[in-house]
Amino acid sequence: MVTTALSETTDTRGNPYAADCATRRILDRVGDRWTMLVVGILSEGDARFSALRRRIEGVSQKMLTQTLRGLERDGLVRRTVYPEVPVRVEYALTDLGLTLCAPLRALQLWSIEHEDDIAAAQEAYDAVE
Template identity: 55%
Template sequence: MQRPNPFDAQCPTRKVLDRIGDKWAVLILILLEHETLRFNELRRRIEAISQKMLSQTLKSLERDGLIRREAFPTVPVTVEYSLTELGRTLAVTVDSLRIWAETHIGTVEAAQRRYDRGAGPDLAETASR
């Protein structure tokens, strides 16, 4: 079997990369890494996510085998979301992105301000291209 090539437009790994690149999916995975949560708990914790977007993202993550949806026969029905074993492996990886973002946000914002002022990239960065 040939190794997947994510640079090929038809490569199925692109679908997984699209999921990982979705900010809502990343935030959900990070939240579920340490605890099982209900729909409304997720919605309260992730500011600015709409009910529709949360629902769509949860369904996609469930379809990909990354999260588990468990419904309990209460009135109204209680639904909880947790990571699958596969989801746990991905959550650790995406949490590294969160840590990187938190660590480097000051540097990124400074670069954005320089760029917006018309200064462009650092000279050292330009020389290395």
């Protein structure tokens, strides 16, 4: 059986290197830094918008809103509005969203494990520039 690198395939389905492939848009969504952080927090349980914003340092209200809407549209996050006064809104991972937890946790652990290596490489690169 002959296999080719994904970047060499001509079929655009399942080929994120092709501009019109849906997997590229999916990878763009799940690889986004705000998405990774939101999913990480929601993996611990439901959260309100204000709690997410407090925990994710540096995220603007606009970016958090856009991220949550995109995740909801993609079926990864469920938004629940409770008819109370004042209205209470909570966000939670869907079953599909929960499947992202293990891969994102692996990336988080990888970044922790290699933080010093990357910092050393950056310093060496910057010293040459």
